[in-house]
Amino acid sequence: MDVNWSTIDPVRFAEKKESEGESPIYLWIGVLPGSLSFGRAQDAAVGCQKILRTAGFPDIEVSLRESFFFKSKGPRLFKDDGDVLDIINGMVDIRNPFTPSLGVQIAPGDESSHEGTGALYFRESEASGRILLLTTRHVALPPSRPSSRLYSRKDPGSGQRNNIIILSDKAYKKAADTMLETLEAQQSRIRRSESFVKSFGEPTEGESPENIKKREHGYTSIAGARWIIKDVNKCQNEIKSWEPPENRVIGNVIYSPAISVTSDQCIEDWAMINIDPDVIDLETFQGNVLYLGGRFSHGDWKRKMRSSVPDFKYPFGRLFPAQGVVSLDELCYSNQQDPEGTNHFMVFKQGTATGATIGWMAGIKSVIRHHDVTGSRRTSMEVAVHSRHDDGPFSAPGDSGSIVVDGRGRIVGMIFGGSGLGTKKFADLTYITPYAWLEERIRKAFPDSFLYPTKQVEDWM
Helix, strand or coil: CCCCEEEEEEEECCCCCCCCCCCCEEEEEEECCCCCCHHHHHHHHHHHHHHHHHCCCCCCEEEEEECCCCCCCCCCCCCCCCCHHHHHHCHHHHHHHHCCCECCEEEECCCCCCCEECCCEEECCCCCCCEEEEECHHHHCCCCCCCCCCEECCCCCCCCCCEEEECCHHHHHHHHHHHHHHHHHHHHHHHHHHHHHHCCCCCCCCCCHHHHHHHHHHHHHHHHHHHHHHHHHHHHHHHHHHCCHHHHEEEEEEEECCCEECCCCCEECCEEEEECCCCCCCCCCCCCEEECCCCCCHHHHHHHHHCCCCCCCCECCCEEECCCECCHHHHHCCCCECCCCCECEEEEEEECCCEEEEEEECCCCEEEEEECCCCCEEEEEEEEEEECCCCCCCCCCCCCCCEEEECCCCEEEEEEEEECCCCCCCCCEEEEEEHHHHHHHHHHHCCCCEECCCCCCCCEC
16 A cells, blocks of 8 residues: 655553553554545554564554654744944845845745745734744745645644745855855955055054054954954854755745735735744844845935935834834825925835835836736736836845835835836836735734734934
């Protein structure tokens, strides 16, 4: 008989009030859920017992259970609250891909080249310790799988796990390559600085103050480069074991409604991920904060955002809190203006493909026709985000799931797609699901859930 078994464990079962003496040994055989009827399970158990008796083990019993084998230990994500020195020397940028800050770079465990972005963290309830992560269904459960049925696995013991990993293969390689490039740059910096110091010769009595200061500057540069090299080497050692995708598992999909266009003409495309215990250090976890480092300096952020949000503030630690929700009415009737005086809603996001980007959102909805793999077509009305002048595209493939916020950190929506020529690697227009609408859908499935509390930023620039 062909049995899809997963594990075989020798165990003893005992009741608390059982009489003296050892209980019998069982071979506890795990079989894939739904793969064996009760009758066939009985036949399989009898067959196993015959084999055991023939082999000289007549006293061993056989019991079958439904179960999967999975690796329970995922990576421990780095803390997302870099100290002052990390910010000054750029280590916060190098470490960020390995932290839980938004947008966290994710991919399905069995399709690790299919990258996307995590949107927001939730607590399942006050009583539950589970941390949930929102994203789109087409990221968590790729198009290669049926999208027309509800997916639900809220009970950890039910059904097959669909694992989610941090960093697609491409994203992991990019982060690792950045470390190598940083090491090369700092080693080059040391060589240049040593040559610079050598050009002044040995210190002499009566040397000019200017030469003394320049030599000290060279030594300081060498010391700074060596410090960065030490930190990068430490980071490299910490992520060596992360390279295989199975070692980057951070959780699994527990719920996702079928992709559909609802009666109010919105596309429903979302999924909830349960983050495995011990993946996030709750002592240092900042909650729903977007990382603003990388592409723009803090001066760029202030200049670009203050044209529409005069009181925009930049967090010293580069972690911008997402809190509050923009209502559906305000999405359509905003009084924010772009530099030309046109009413627009200024927003930004952090995503896997394009990093931190800034865009404008018009109040009039766009009409989208969705074509799926079966050839069927559906039409929906969606909110579009336009790129900001010469800043480049607002999103690209891989940014699906990114959360979009306004200049005050209020949650606007989640990216689910874009439009443009297929030959381009970016979107001309980006489309988002309004969070105020999505929140109602989430509450129906998780009635006691709430956004994970965000730590308050104390230092602003």
